[in-house]
Amino acid sequence: MDSSVPLFDFAAVWSSRTLLLEGFGIAMFCATAAIILAMIIGLLIALMRLSNSRFLRGFAFVYTQLFRGVPLYVLVIWVYFGLAIVADINLPKIPAGIITLALLNSGYLSETFRSGILAVNIGQSEAAAAIGLTKRQIKRYIVLPQAFRIVLAPSGNQFVDAIKDTAILSIIGVPELMRMAQQQADLFYRPFEFYTTAGILYFIAVMGVTKLFSFIEKKMNRIGFTNGSQKVANVGEYI
Amino acid sequence: MNQNSSDYLLEIKSVSKSFGELHVLKDVNLNIAKGEVVCIIGPSGSGKSTLLRCINFISPPDSGEIVFDKVSWRSYRSKFNVLANFRYEKKLPALRAEIGMVFQHFNVFPHMTTLENVSLGLQKVRKMKKDKAKEVAAQSLEQVGLSDKLQVYPDQLSGGQKQRVAIARALALNPKVMLFDEVTSALDPELVSGILDEIRRLVREGMTMIIVTHEMKFAFQVAHRIVFMDQGKIVQVGTPEEIRNTQEPRAKAFLSSILE
Ligand SMILES: Nc1ncnc2c1ncn2[C@@H]1O[C@H](COP(=O)(O)OP(=O)(O)OP(=O)(O)O)[C@@H](O)[C@H]1O
Ligand SMILES: [Mg+2]
Numbered sequence: 001m002d003s004s005v006p007l008f009d010f011a012a013v014w015s016s017r018t019l020l021l022e023g024f025g026i027a028m029f030c031a032t033a034a035i036i037l038a039m040i041i042g043l044l045i046a047l048m049r050l051s052n053s054r055f056l057r058g059f060a061f062v063y064t065q066l067f068r069g070v071p072l073y074v075l076v077i078w079v080y081f082g083l084a085i086v087a088d089i090n091l092p093k094i095p096a097g098i099i100t101l102a103l104l105n106s107g108y109l110s111e112t113f114r115s116g117i118l119a120v121n122i123g124q125s126e127a128a129a130a131i132g133l134t135k136r137q138i139k140r141y142i143v144l145p146q147a148f149r150i151v152l153a154p155s156g157n158q159f160v161d162a163i164k165d166t167a168i169l170s171i172i173g174v175p176e177l178m179r180m181a182q183q184q185a186d187l188f189y190r191p192f193e194f195y196t197t198a199g200i201l202y203f204i205a206v207m208g209v210t211k212l213f214s215f216i217e218k219k220m221n222r223i224g225f226t227n228g229s230q231k232v233a234n235v236g237e238y239i
Numbered sequence: 240m241n242q243n244s245s246d247y248l249l250e251i252k253s254v255s256k257s258f259g260e261l262h263v264l265k266d267v268n269l270n271i272a273k274g275e276v277v278c279i280i281g282p283s284g285s286g287k288s289t290l291l292r293c294i295n296f297i298s299p300p301d302s303g304e305i306v307f308d309k310v311s312w313r314s315y316r317s318k319f320n321v322l323a324n325f326r327y328e329k330k331l332p333a334l335r336a337e338i339g340m341v342f343q344h345f346n347v348f349p350h351m352t353t354l355e356n357v358s359l360g361l362q363k364v365r366k367m368k369k370d371k372a373k374e375v376a377a378q379s380l381e382q383v384g385l386s387d388k389l390q391v392y393p394d395q396l397s398g399g400q401k402q403r404v405a406i407a408r409a410l411a412l413n414p415k416v417m418l419f420d421e422v423t424s425a426l427d428p429e430l431v432s433g434i435l436d437e438i439r440r441l442v443r444e445g446m447t448m449i450i451v452t453h454e455m456k457f458a459f460q461v462a463h464r465i466v467f468m469d470q471g472k473i474v475q476v477g478t479p480e481e482i483r484n485t486q487e488p489r490a491k492a493f494l495s496s497i498l499e
Pocket of ligand 2: 287420
């Protein structure tokens with residue numbers, strides 16, 4: 001290597017900071033939007049899997065298996081190019097990326113939510129039924145709030161995964177952090193510096209999310225229950 | 240729902256229930272008059288809890304009928320008619336709201352304060368406004384001696400206090416009958432008598448009650464009638480005096496084993 005070229009040079013990174021931060025912002029936006037969508041869909045799928053209807057249970061099972069089973073790489077191609085070919089739906093890049101991540105994560109979260117709901121002691125639902133609450137009220141006021149506490153930590157982990165997974169969205173051209181880093185690295189021939197910087201930004205985001213979730217968890221512990229999850233009981237018959 | 244001309248508040252008619260191969264209740268019949276206190280005793284696994292849970296359909300009977308306040312209730316489940324299942328399930332809460340139940344393991348709601356535990360049913364089942372519900376809930380908690388714990392979460396309460404919350408939660412709804420399933424079995428010994436005193440208070444107030452208990456002395460004190468169950472059947476029903484002097488072999492064996 002030419003001795004006049006310094007071994008590490010982050011000057012190029014600094015000069016591209018606006019682009020990198022924009023990419024970082026887009027990555028965080030995609031991950032956050034996707035995880036919120038995934039939580040909503042995941043909850044619905046979990047409730048379907050626990051419902052009385054065979055049809056809904058079957059649908060939810062297939063849904064979960066499908067989106068947990070397909071690699072993200074393939075899924076994003078399906079959503080972006082596949083939908084355009086098959087259904088003539090041309091999604092812009094960022095929405096396509098968000099939907100892809102939401103589908104994938106909803107598959108995982110539905111399983112997390114399902115086990116969280118089942119982990120709420122069956123005696124809770126029985127006591128709620130005994131005072132005359134309807135099935136819907138039991139879910140809303142008794143089971144889901146307690147299940148929420150149980151799934152908080154695993155949901156945080158899922159969020160962390162989603163942040164790192166945004167990097168894959170670069171393959172359809174979403175201008176997120178990894179794509180920006182890649183472009184700038186190629187431009188300046190400084191791959192090590194740019195990718196390391198990207199890595200550090202992901203790391204900071206992950207730390208932030210982890211902190212946020214443990215903060216929420218602490219807060220919930222303070223307002224009451226530390227052991228929302230008791231032993232896993234058989235599903236009550238009255239359900 | 241059929242009209243029925245009897246004077247009983249609650250009639251259990253030919254109730255049977257199995258869990259798979261295990262016949263837990265075999266054609267159980269029992270009538271309970273208004274104001275009556277019935278204690279159910281019997282060995283472990285004889286079906287006492289299951290019988291109580293059949294009364295409010297928390298564990299619905301396979302066959303038989305519950306007549307409560309002149310209205311007949313039966314289990315219903317259609318394989319095909321989803322709508323009918325739905326309509327049936329919509330009706331059950333109305334029955335349960337009239338039947339208070341207290342469990343061995345309290346089952347208080349850990350994510351709600353004491354006050355919220357009790358006011359939830361008032362708001363959602365009795366459709367009271369929030370303020371009114373809190374007021375009634377506070378009164379109910381005062382009756383069980385917890386006025387100073389209204390804003391406390393259950394994990395800061397003793398077992399006895401949790402059970403008082405559970406009792407207040409049931410009583411607040413003003414039920415017509417109370418079911419108690421071994422409500423002192425999970426308590427430290429020094430807390431048992433306090434809960435039994437709460438039940439005695441209800442006896443004095445004339446509450447109709449069905450009490451499953453292993454506290455024999457208590458059962459023989461408060462019961463108008465005692466029911467002895469064994470292997471899914473009611474073997475004998477009688478006044479405390481009759482049961483104490485029973486010649487029925489299984490009841491006799493059970494009592495002598497437990498009174499030793
Ligand atoms: N959900 C269930 N699934 C399978 N078997 C059950 C279930 N609930 C109860 N049983 C069985 O039914 C039988 C009667 O149970 P039950 O709880 O009614 O007895 P019990 O008289 O209340 O006993 P204990 O005094 O120990 O509380 C037992 O053999 C029990 O194992
Ligand atoms: Mg029992």
